[in-house]
Amino acid sequence: MPYQSIKAWKEQVIKPEENEKYLVNGNDFIDEETIFQHLQNQKNPDPQYIREIIQKSLAIERLEPQETAALLNVSDEDLWQEMYQAGLEVKRRVYDNRIVFFAPLYCSNLCVNNCAYCGFRNENRSEKRRILSLEEIQQETTVVINEGHKRMIVVYGEHPQSDADYIAATIRAIYDVRVPVNSHYSSIRRVNVNAAPLSVADYQKLKEVGIGTFQVFQETYHKPTYAAVHPVNTIKGNFQWRLYALHRAMEAGIDDVAIGALFGLYDWRFEVMGLLYHAIDLERQFGIGPHTISFPRLMPASGSWLSTHSRWKVSDADFKKLVTVLRLSVPYTGMIVTARESAEIRREVIGVGCTQTDASTRIGVGGYTEALQALTHLQHGEQDETKQQFMLGDTRSLDEVVRELAQRGMITSFCTAGYRCGRTGDKIMGLLKGCVEGKFCKLNAVLTFREYLDDYASPATRAIGEQLIAAELDAIEREPFFHKGKLLENFEKMYQRVTNGERDIYL
Amino acid sequence: MVNVTSICDRLRQINTANEPLTQRLSAMLELLQRETGLRGYFCQIWGKRWSYVAGDITLAFAPVRRQLSPRYGIFYEQNSNIDDKLMEEILQTIKQILMETENE
Ligand code: SF4
Numbered sequence: 001m002p003y004q005s006i007k008a009w010k011e012q013v014i015k016p017e018e019n020e021k022y023l024v025n026g027n028d029f030i031d032e033e034t035i036f037q038h039l040q041n042q043k044n045p046d047p048q049y050i051r052e053i054i055q056k057s058l059a060i061e062r063l064e065p066q067e068t069a070a071l072l073n074v075s076d077e078d079l080w081q082e083m084y085q086a087g088l089e090v091k092r093r094v095y096d097n098r099i100v101f102f103a104p105l106y107c108s109n110l111c112v113n114n115c116a117y118c119g120f121r122n123e124n125r126s127e128k129r130r131i132l133s134l135e136e137i138q139q140e141t142t143v144v145i146n147e148g149h150k151r152m153i154v155v156y157g158e159h160p161q162s163d164a165d166y167i168a169a170t171i172r173a174i175y176d177v178r179v180p181v182n183s184h185y186s187s188i189r190r191v192n193v194n195a196a197p198l199s200v201a202d203y204q205k206l207k208e209v210g211i212g213t214f215q216v217f218q219e220t221y222h223k224p225t226y227a228a229v230h231p232v233n234t235i236k237g238n239f240q241w242r243l244y245a246l247h248r249a250m251e252a253g254i255d256d257v258a259i260g261a262l263f264g265l266y267d268w269r270f271e272v273m274g275l276l277y278h279a280i281d282l283e284r285q286f287g288i289g290p291h292t293i294s295f296p297r298l299m300p301a302s303g304s305w306l307s308t309h310s311r312w313k314v315s316d317a318d319f320k321k322l323v324t325v326l327r328l329s330v331p332y333t334g335m336i337v338t339a340r341e342s343a344e345i346r347r348e349v350i351g352v353g354c355t356q357t358d359a360s361t362r363i364g365v366g367g368y369t370e371a372l373q374a375l376t377h378l379q380h381g382e383q384d385e386t387k388q389q390f391m392l393g394d395t396r397s398l399d400e401v402v403r404e405l406a407q408r409g410m411i412t413s414f415c416t417a418g419y420r421c422g423r424t425g426d427k428i429m430g431l432l433k434g435c436v437e438g439k440f441c442k443l444n445a446v447l448t449f450r451e452y453l454d455d456y457a458s459p460a461t462r463a464i465g466e467q468l469i470a471a472e473l474d475a476i477e478r479e480p481f482f483h484k485g486k487l488l489e490n491f492e493k494m495y496q497r498v499t500n501g502e503r504d505i506y507l
Numbered sequence: 508m509v510n511v512t513s514i515c516d517r518l519r520q521i522n523t524a525n526e527p528l529t530q531r532l533s534a535m536l537e538l539l540q541r542e543t544g545l546r547g548y549f550c551q552i553w554g555k556r557w558s559y560v561a562g563d564i565t566l567a568f569a570p571v572r573r574q575l576s577p578r579y580g581i582f583y584e585q586n587s588n589i590d591d592k593l594m595e596e597i598l599q600t601i602k603q604i605l606m607e608t609e610n611e
Contacts, residue, residue, distance in 0.1 A: 420555055
């Protein structure tokens with residue numbers, strides 16, 4: 001660490017001059033008055049207007065703030081049912097019936113910030129602090145690969161010991177892990193990053209090592225609430241440094257970025273509007289919207305009174321509504337629901353259009369290796385509140401979740417092809433909006449599902465998986481799109497090669 | 508029949524323009540598409556990541572992928588106007604251009 005003290009390090013992190021060019025007349029894109037006005041003006045929307053908005057979403061057009069505000073004001077349950085169905089249909093048109101899986105890996109819980117809702121916060125003395133060495137990262141990665149995962153998201157607190165150099169080193173270490181399975185090797189093919197906002201120069205270090213998506217959640221777009229839960233003397237206390245984190249990432253050339261809000265800090269309707277404005281500003285300034293949107297709900301966290309007492313906690317029914325409105329408002333984006341949520345809730349929101357989720361998740365630092373050791377000693381791999389940022393709602397194995405989805409006719413995808421084929425940034429945006437990328441999703445889902453069934457699935461999962469794959473192959477054969485050029489022929493050859501034991505084949 | 512020497516010369520010619528590399532790469536692919544029907548796009552390579560930088564943004568599936576330099580690669584879809592020899596000449600020319608100009 002080149003800095004003499006943590007204090008000296010903290011003082012040089014924020015570079016306000018890097019944000020200036022993105023402000024309009026010195027203002028950021030969150031204008032609370034305007035958001036409240038939209039929500040007020042669209043009270044009691046006409047059902048006909050709502051149906052017109054739904055049609056716009058189905059045409060894969062991003063909604064305007066007043067349209068999203070109208071959806072948020074719907075009170076008629078029958079209309080909500082129409083919106084739920086439309087959400088799933090939008091997802092099917094853009095991404096087909098596949099769900100992408102990933103595994104989170106928490107590398108460090110050292111953090112200089114003091115966010116009121118988080119177990120990792122600096123003043124939480126009951127948290128056991130740990131930062132993984134590169135060897136430990138590789139051990140964790142090995143456990144994750146042995147579950148069958150191909151995609152990871154790595155998570156870090158904000159601290160000089162987990163700076164951009166450490167993050168880059170951990171990503172290199174993860175990509176280097178190769179684990180033998182059957183007669184070949186398996187590895188992580190895409191590493192996404194959830195870390196503190198960086199400077200343009202630091203983002204460039206991450207770009208060099210080939211990251212997938214860079215993810216920063218604003219937590220809350222409501223400035224007074226933001227100030228209340230993020231102490232002003234901390235780095236995270238600077239609202240705009242965080243708000244423009246992904247603008248700077250784009251400027252550095254990271255063209256897949258992900259936004260999110262922590263639901264339960266403030267009114268969920270306001271946060272949905274904030275996420276929409278964030279998407280709009282990214283589109284306006286770079287021509288590229290968010291690659292994914294996340295909507296974690298506040299969960300109990302060690303030593304956090306707020307995490308259990310917030311007056312804005314979101315009910316299960318409202319959670320389903322907010323996910324639906326996001327799905328309809330930004331139809332091209334991926335939507336992530338995680339194992340924070342119970343199995344039941346995940347089922348519900350996957351049914352209204354989520355595209356990505358995790359399974360066999362451990363979020364304690366070093367949690368995968370510890371869970372494995374616990375299992376070998378015939379104990380359960382239980383959660384430890386003092387090592388986690390929050391508590392999980394669903395700790396089922398990947399195999400169990402894959403099987404359940406297959407029973408519902410949904411195919412699990414381990415596809416990581418897009419970012420290795422130049423389908424990134426504005427190119428992927430165009431393909432998503434044109435409903436073309438989903439066609440590739442379908443083919444790559446089948447190829448990677450075949451790999452999973454042959455390498456990792458339990459007999460029960462394989463049995464149902466074989467039925468699903470047969471149905472998918474049949475649907476592909478019948479789809480006119482795949483008969484253009486040599487696409488179908490190429491795919492069939494690739495499928496055969498995977499069946500014969502070749503791995504990591506994609507299109 | 509496409510003239511190999513002429514097309515490679517014209518690619519080199521495009522590279523002399525006083526424009527950013529990505530614009531010159533775009534112009535090269537426009538020329539190739541006009542003259543030969545070749546569709547493709549260039550990517551910058553960052554580890555496993557191939558990020559789109561120039562070329563046919565609507566081309567979803569290009570079966571051939573070729574790394575041209577440590578930092579750049581191309582995806583393309585060959586057609587019957589271009590035999591393997593011509594394709595190889597084109598790729599070698601672009602490779603050379605990239606090697607010379609990549610550090611700009
Ligand atoms: S939310 Fe992030 S920045 Fe805040 S205390 Fe937790 S780990 Fe640190």
